[in-house]
Amino acid sequence: xxxxxxxxxxxxxxxxxxxxxxxxxxxxxxxxxxxxxxxxxxxxxxxxxxxxxxxxxxxxxxxxxxxxxxxxxxxxxxxxxxxxxxxxxxxxxxxxxxxxxxxxxxxxxxxxxxxxxxxxxxxxxxxxxxxxxxxxxxxxxxxxxxxxxxxxxxxxxxxxxxxxxxxxxxxxxxxxxxxxxxxxxxxxxxxxxxxxxxxxxxxxxxxxxxxxxxxxxxxxxxxxxxxxxxxxxxxxxxxxxxxxxxxxxxxxxxxxxxxxxxxxxxxxxxxxxxxxxxxxxxxxxxxxxxxxxxxxxxxxxxx
Numbered sequence: 001x002x003x004x005x006x007x008x009x010x011x012x013x014x015x016x017x018x019x020x021x022x023x024x025x026x027x028x029x030x031x032x033x034x035x036x037x038x039x040x041x042x043x044x045x046x047x048x049x050x051x052x053x054x055x056x057x058x059x060x061x062x063x064x065x066x067x068x069x070x071x072x073x074x075x076x077x078x079x080x081x082x083x084x085x086x087x088x089x090x091x092x093x094x095x096x097x098x099x100x101x102x103x104x105x106x107x108x109x110x111x112x113x114x115x116x117x118x119x120x121x122x123x124x125x126x127x128x129x130x131x132x133x134x135x136x137x138x139x140x141x142x143x144x145x146x147x148x149x150x151x152x153x154x155x156x157x158x159x160x161x162x163x164x165x166x167x168x169x170x171x172x173x174x175x176x177x178x179x180x181x182x183x184x185x186x187x188x189x190x191x192x193x194x195x196x197x198x199x200x201x202x203x204x205x206x207x208x209x210x211x212x213x214x215x216x217x218x219x220x221x222x223x224x225x226x227x228x229x230x231x232x233x234x235x236x237x238x239x240x241x242x243x244x245x246x247x248x249x250x251x252x253x254x255x256x257x258x259x260x261x262x263x264x265x266x267x268x269x270x271x272x273x274x275x276x277x278x279x280x281x282x283x284x285x286x287x288x289x290x291x292x293x294x295x296x297x298x299x300x301x302x303x
Contacts, residue, residue: 037087037150040143041076042136044156045096048072051157051180051187055204056211058183063271068210069094069110075206076178077115080153083176083200090149092116093139095132099246137164144173153178154196157188165195176200180207226277228290234273235294242295243302251303258296269295 049067050060057065073092080089094110094117101120103111111118119139121131136156141164143149152168154161155178165175177196179188181203193199226234242265243250254261261269273291274281281287 037084038090038148039080039084039087039151039153040090040149041080041092041153042140042155043073043076043092043094044132044136044154044158044161045069045094046132047156047158047187048180051182052207052211054183055181056208057213061267063214063268065214066212068212069106070113072207072210073110073113073116075210076153076155079178079200083153084151087151089115090143093136094118095121095135097121097132133158133160133164136161137167140164140173140175141167141171144168144171147172149173151176155179157192159189159191162189162191162195165192169195169197174198178202223279225284225287226279228287231273231277231281231287231290232294232297234276235269235291235296236298237276237294238269238272239295239298243299248302251299254299255303258300259292261292261295266292 049062052067052072053062053065054060059065073094077089077092092115096107096118098104098107098120099122101122103118103120107118107120110116119132119135121135136154140152140154144152144167150173152173152175154165154175157179165177168175174197175195176198177188177192178200179202181201182188254265269291270281270288281291
């Protein structure tokens, strides 16, 4: 074939373009190999408070203990640094509930920590988190889809998180379930355990430094007991503050249960009443009934 044959020139051009393409691919692969993998930590705060509180202090009630969230988050980061040795931390996501999704003072302090993002679901009248699982799924799926993370450490136990795990894995991310030792039985759903890529449990010695029981407030009972009318008035006073903090929509969760209150609300009512009265109502069933009557009376008047 003649050297001037255009087919020969065309073949040489194609070969040159192929060489150029291969060179670019090699460069890209080299850059990818130099790029460190990235991990993020996703913490269901409700699970952590309940599991760690029960393990260390014997109660899930947040009012009974303090959690050193900053110290615990740093411990999680250190653990991830060891496990994902060749990976860099993107950030820690801290999921919690709050009335009207307004940060509490504690949540604000956590949000100000470096490399931490606080994401809030709502709290209903029974202090139950709403919308947290969907926030976790949204973040996990989005980060995995955009290749922002290669590994996710998920601290939680709810079965509703299974869909979040599946979504992240569908985009190639590995999901590692971290849990807190159960005081008894199991505190993580089996379907969630089956779905993840690895599991790790933090035991009592790991959790103990970050959980401290609060001192119990006691009142001297040698002073005269308040009257039923005084207690009823305090119940109405607390109801007004409760309604102002939570909004009228929260009444829908309470009214069907009248004359009974959810355990968490009833306990809050008792503790606040004792604080205002400076007198213990334990062992005074008639006064506690008056307290609830005053609480309900105010709420029903507003409905």
